Amino acid sequence: MRLMPPSSADEPAAVLLSVREEQRLMTRRRIVQAARRVFEDRGYGQASIGDITKAAKVNRATFYLHFANKAAVFNEVYAEVRQHQTGRYWAMLDEGLTAGTEAALRGVLDRALAWWEEQAALLPAIHEAMASDLEVAARWKDQLDELAGELRGYLGQFPEEERDARRLRVQLMVMQLDQLCFRTIVQKVFVIERDVLLDLVCDLWLDSLQLRRGSDPS
Amino acid sequence: MRLMPPSSADEPAAVLLSVREEQRLMTRRRIVQAARRVFEDRGYGQASIGDITKAAKVNRATFYLHFANKAAVFNEVYAEVRQHQTGRYWAMLDEGLTAGTEAALRGVLDRALAWWEEQAALLPAIHEAMASDLEVAARWKDQLDELAGELRGYLGQFPEEERDARRLRVQLMVMQLDQLCFRTIVQKVFVIERDVLLDLVCDLWLDSLQLRRGSDPS
Amino acid sequence: MRLMPPSSADEPAAVLLSVREEQRLMTRRRIVQAARRVFEDRGYGQASIGDITKAAKVNRATFYLHFANKAAVFNEVYAEVRQHQTGRYWAMLDEGLTAGTEAALRGVLDRALAWWEEQAALLPAIHEAMASDLEVAARWKDQLDELAGELRGYLGQFPEEERDARRLRVQLMVMQLDQLCFRTIVQKVFVIERDVLLDLVCDLWLDSLQLRRGSDPS
Amino acid sequence: MRLMPPSSADEPAAVLLSVREEQRLMTRRRIVQAARRVFEDRGYGQASIGDITKAAKVNRATFYLHFANKAAVFNEVYAEVRQHQTGRYWAMLDEGLTAGTEAALRGVLDRALAWWEEQAALLPAIHEAMASDLEVAARWKDQLDELAGELRGYLGQFPEEERDARRLRVQLMVMQLDQLCFRTIVQKVFVIERDVLLDLVCDLWLDSLQLRRGSDPS
DNA sequence: CATGAATGAGGTTTCATTCAT
DNA sequence: AATGAATGAAACCTCATTCAT
Numbered sequence: 080m081r082l083m084p085p086s087s088a089d090e091p092a093a094v095l096l097s098v099r100e101e102q103r104l105m106t107r108r109r110i111v112q113a114a115r116r117v118f119e120d121r122g123y124g125q126a127s128i129g130d131i132t133k134a135a136k137v138n139r140a141t142f143y144l145h146f147a148n149k150a151a152v153f154n155e156v157y158a159e160v161r162q163h164q165t166g167r168y169w170a171m172l173d174e175g176l177t178a179g180t181e182a183a184l185r186g187v188l189d190r191a192l193a194w195w196e197e198q199a200a201l202l203p204a205i206h207e208a209m210a211s212d213l214e215v216a217a218r219w220k221d222q223l224d225e226l227a228g229e230l231r232g233y234l235g236q237f238p239e240e241e242r243d244a245r246r247l248r249v250q251l252m253v254m255q256l257d258q259l260c261f262r263t264i265v266q267k268v269f270v271i272e273r274d275v276l277l278d279l280v281c282d283l284w285l286d287s288l289q290l291r292r293g294s295d296p297s
Numbered sequence: 298m299r300l301m302p303p304s305s306a307d308e309p310a311a312v313l314l315s316v317r318e319e320q321r322l323m324t325r326r327r328i329v330q331a332a333r334r335v336f337e338d339r340g341y342g343q344a345s346i347g348d349i350t351k352a353a354k355v356n357r358a359t360f361y362l363h364f365a366n367k368a369a370v371f372n373e374v375y376a377e378v379r380q381h382q383t384g385r386y387w388a389m390l391d392e393g394l395t396a397g398t399e400a401a402l403r404g405v406l407d408r409a410l411a412w413w414e415e416q417a418a419l420l421p422a423i424h425e426a427m428a429s430d431l432e433v434a435a436r437w438k439d440q441l442d443e444l445a446g447e448l449r450g451y452l453g454q455f456p457e458e459e460r461d462a463r464r465l466r467v468q469l470m471v472m473q474l475d476q477l478c479f480r481t482i483v484q485k486v487f488v489i490e491r492d493v494l495l496d497l498v499c500d501l502w503l504d505s506l507q508l509r510r511g512s513d514p515s
Numbered sequence: 516m517r518l519m520p521p522s523s524a525d526e527p528a529a530v531l532l533s534v535r536e537e538q539r540l541m542t543r544r545r546i547v548q549a550a551r552r553v554f555e556d557r558g559y560g561q562a563s564i565g566d567i568t569k570a571a572k573v574n575r576a577t578f579y580l581h582f583a584n585k586a587a588v589f590n591e592v593y594a595e596v597r598q599h600q601t602g603r604y605w606a607m608l609d610e611g612l613t614a615g616t617e618a619a620l621r622g623v624l625d626r627a628l629a630w631w632e633e634q635a636a637l638l639p640a641i642h643e644a645m646a647s648d649l650e651v652a653a654r655w656k657d658q659l660d661e662l663a664g665e666l667r668g669y670l671g672q673f674p675e676e677e678r679d680a681r682r683l684r685v686q687l688m689v690m691q692l693d694q695l696c697f698r699t700i701v702q703k704v705f706v707i708e709r710d711v712l713l714d715l716v717c718d719l720w721l722d723s724l725q726l727r728r729g730s731d732p733s
Numbered sequence: 734m735r736l737m738p739p740s741s742a743d744e745p746a747a748v749l750l751s752v753r754e755e756q757r758l759m760t761r762r763r764i765v766q767a768a769r770r771v772f773e774d775r776g777y778g779q780a781s782i783g784d785i786t787k788a789a790k791v792n793r794a795t796f797y798l799h800f801a802n803k804a805a806v807f808n809e810v811y812a813e814v815r816q817h818q819t820g821r822y823w824a825m826l827d828e829g830l831t832a833g834t835e836a837a838l839r840g841v842l843d844r845a846l847a848w849w850e851e852q853a854a855l856l857p858a859i860h861e862a863m864a865s866d867l868e869v870a871a872r873w874k875d876q877l878d879e880l881a882g883e884l885r886g887y888l889g890q891f892p893e894e895e896r897d898a899r900r901l902r903v904q905l906m907v908m909q910l911d912q913l914c915f916r917t918i919v920q921k922v923f924v925i926e927r928d929v930l931l932d933l934v935c936d937l938w939l940d941s942l943q944l945r946r947g948s949d950p951s
Numbered sequence: 952c953a954t955g956a957a958t959g960a961g962g963t964t965t966c967a968t969t970c971a972t
Numbered sequence: 973a974a975t976g977a978a979t980g981a982a983a984c985c986t987c988a989t990t991c992a993t
Contacts, residue, residue: 099952102952102953103952106952106953122429123429124342124429125429127986127987127988128987128988128989129986129987129988137953137954138953138954138955139954139955139987139988139989140953140954140955140956140989140990140991141952141953141954143988143989143990144952144953148988148989149988203428203429206428207425207428207429209428210421210424210425210427210428210429211340211341211342211343211421211425211428211429213484213486216480216484216486217486219486220480220486220487244497244500247489247497248497248501251473251477251497251501252473254473254476254477254480255469255470255472255473255476257476258472258473258475258476259469259472262434262438262472266431266434268431268434268435268437268438269438271465279462279465279466279469282462283466283469283505286504286505286507287501287504287505289504315972316971316972317971317972317975317976317977318976320971320972320976320977320978321976321977324977324978345961345962345963346962346963347961347962347963355978355979356978356979356980357963357964357979357980358964358965358966358978358979358980358981359977359978359979361963361964361965362976362977362978366963535973538973538974539973542973542974558865559865560778560865561865563965563966563967564966564967564968565965565966565967573974573975574974574975574976575966575967575968575975575976576968576969576970576974576975576976576977577973577974577975579967579968579969580973580974584967584968585967639864639865642864643861643864643865645864646857646860646861646863646864646865647776647777647778647779647857647861647864649920649922652916652920652922653922655922656916656922656923680933680936683925683933684933684937687909687913687933687937688909690909690912690913690916691905691906691908691909691912693912694908694909694911694912695905695908698870698874698908702867702870704867704870704871704873704874705874707901715898715901715902715905718898719902719905719941722940722941722943723937723940723941725940751993752992752993753954753955753956753992753993754955756955756956756957756992756993757955757956760956760957781982781983781984782983782984782985783982783983783984791957791958792957792958792959793958793959793984793985794957794958794959794960794985794986794987795956795957795958797984797985797986798955798956798957802984
């Protein structure tokens with residue numbers, strides 16, 4: 080599609096992009112950022128492309144130069160969120176589970192809740208998109224699978240034949256946490272204080288994953 | 298106003314309705330049933346009122362005579378699903394948990410999966426509506442709370458002060474099951490065989506709810 | 516249309532009407548009165564039959580039992596207004612013109628303004644109907660012609676051959692007064708104080724109808 | 734933004750418009766002209782936007798690109814009519830009144846009648862709109878006020894303190910003429926031959942405005 | 952590359968009107 | 973005589989999308 084990129088683009092960090100290319104990326108960026116704001120304000124279904132282009136101060140037709148449709152921008156917005164999360168989050172979870180102590184687990188879960196609190200604005204849109212758009216749901220599953228890949232420390236503790244079941248369990252617990260956070264933090268349809276919530280979840284994980292309780296003794 | 302109904306009308310329960318009333322209810326019923334079909338086919342967001350009235354072979358204006366908008370019919374469709382579920386399902390769950398044996402629990406969860414399999418067609422719409430419509434989400438929460446009310450047998454086993462936490466745990470496990478079923482049975486984004494799924498969930502519940510494992514009697 | 520009115524109806528005042536007939540008239544009356552209120556509130560075009568039946572607390576279908584359409588009720592409402600006006604108003608005008616003095620004329624015009632002020636609420640609807648409905652416009656012309664019939668005193672002063680032109684002139688002046696009142700009193704698009712308005716019109720009539728000015732001497 | 738227009742664009746009056754602009758104006762023009770035809774055929778209230786776009790062979794959405802609603806196009810149509818009238822008409826009236834002779838006045842009024850005859854088709858819509866839409870009524874008042882501004886010749890004949898009253902009188906006579914023309918020429922609810930009408934009006938104006946009758950010289 | 956203009960396809964809603972009761 | 977239910981037509985409006993510039 081690009082005809083004359085004078086040299087290799089997208090390798091390291093600060094390659095020289097042609098002026099055009101740079102403008103193009105900037106516009107794309109503007110659209111993505113505007114889209115995020117719009118999705119936060121209006122959710123997924125209610126957000127129209129008109130809303131997005133208006134927010135980005137870009138012509139509606141320009142949008143179609145960069146994205147095929149609403150789902151496409153949404154995926155880009157969502158990808159950013161996931162990128163931000165994935166690296167740290169999962170690795171941390173592995174550490175916490177490997178340590179296996181209540182304190183470690185609590186730390187991890189506390190961070191998870193914090194992440195939810197930060198992202199609260201965008202999450203209704205994400206849930207909506209996930210419920211209505213199979214493609215988005217598939218991405219979410221990918222993420223759960225990435226998680227599986229990161230659990231090397233934790234899974235290493237178990238004999239080969241148990242690992243699949245263990246991995247699945249953790250995935251289920253994460254899924255449950257997701258739901259819970261969504262209903263309590265985002266939708267507020269479930270009303271529990273943060274501390275109580277944290278205690279509850281922590282206890283539940285300890286039992287469900289059969290981790291040693293409380294005092295990690297000698 | 299009614300001149301001639303020679304004897305008591307409208308007392309007990311399944312009384313003679315006036316002809317008018319009956320026709321009216323039939324039309325309403327047709328709309329609700331058609332709506333269900335449409336929601337099953339197209340999900341919530343993509344379903345238009347035109348689709349529904351076309352399916353019900355009823356004039357568009359007639360729809361508005363019975364319902365204020367799409368959300369209103371949806372609520373009626375959803376209410377039917379819940380009614381169908383609630384009575385049996387929760388009571389059964391209470392029994393299973395009270396028995397506390399793996400076999401009993403497995404039986405219950407098997408029934409739950411069966412329910413999900415039956416309802417699979419409508420569930421995408423339900424999830425969509427729940428994600429985008431706070432009111433529908435609130436109904437879902439109500440249902441979880443009804444559940445709590447039915448757990449008399451199970452909760453009775455615990456001392457007063459533990460009950461709240463226990464109740465919450467069960468609710469969380471149900472929530473998790475919901476999610477899991479949705480992703481595996483409905484969206485099929487998670488691929489697990491039914492047996493494996495059942496084993497997994499059963500084990501997880503036993504641990505999470507700290508029920509006695511396997512053979513109880515002997 | 517009436518099958519069994521036991522005796523002549525509509526002659527004097529208190530003929531015995533059959534019960535049905537009486538109910539019928541009452542309903543009709545309710546509709547007309549409600550219609551008037553609605554026309555006053557919303558004008559002619561914006562008033563819907565639904566508005567009227569809602570205001571009359573009568574079923575929409577009932578409306579069609581009494582009137583063919585909106586124009587039909589409007590005509591009945593309008594007829595009442597005209598009835599109320601015609602008798603006094605025109606006779607008075609004849610007297611004023613016959614007297615021919617400024618004082619007399621001023622009295623008449625003052626009453627005319629008062630009438631406009633009273634009717635202000637309904638007039639926008641009347642004007643609207645008159646502009647869009649030829650039939651209503653025809654009624655208005657009828658009224659102007661009735662006026663002509665009442666001017667016996669005034670026209671009697673002139674020789675036979677002049678009378679037509681004189682009559683026409685008066686009609687034109689009334690028409691002008693109508694317009695003026697509508698713009699000033701009802702639409703308030705023309706802003707003049709009442710006194711100034713009265714002076715102006717009075718002077719204009721004196722000139723236009725060539726009446727003797729001011730002091731009616733000897 | 735325009736890079737290459739080598740020399741001055743858009744200065745004087747009938748400049749080169751960009752191709753885009755020109756196309757846009759053409760479309761707008763088509764809509765306005767079609768609207769006029771539709772208003773002539775169906776009046777104001779009965780004319781729908783669908784009628785207009787069908788007549789213009791333009792998509793309904795295109796309409797909304799150019800106008801906010803029916804009232805907006807109507808105002809543009811009406812503005813054209815007024816533009817066409819204003820310049821000549823009022824100036825002519827001033828001349829006629831300044832001359833003050835019956836012949837001159839008759840000439841003016843004859844032209845006025847001719848204007849009404851030309852515009853007859855659109856006038857029902859105009860009256861309708863004026864009756865139901867206060868904004869349109871306000872424009873009509875503006876026009877009467879413009880008239881006032883043009884009467885320099887005529888008003889100059891009177892002492893300062895009389896001018897206001899004189900101006901108002903002329904305005905009233907114009908208003909009356911409007912009404913009369915509407916009822917006779919457009920609605921034909923008043924039936925008078927053109928000559929008789931002209932005589933009548935002419936005489937009436939002479940008296941009302943106290944102009945010298947008939948023979949001017951001597 | 953970006954844009955203004957135009958389109959077509961729907962969607963929701965409101966009305967006037969007619970039947971069967 | 974009065975009504976509740978149903979209808980069909982149409983109105984208005986909004987969106988996603990595509991051209992020509």
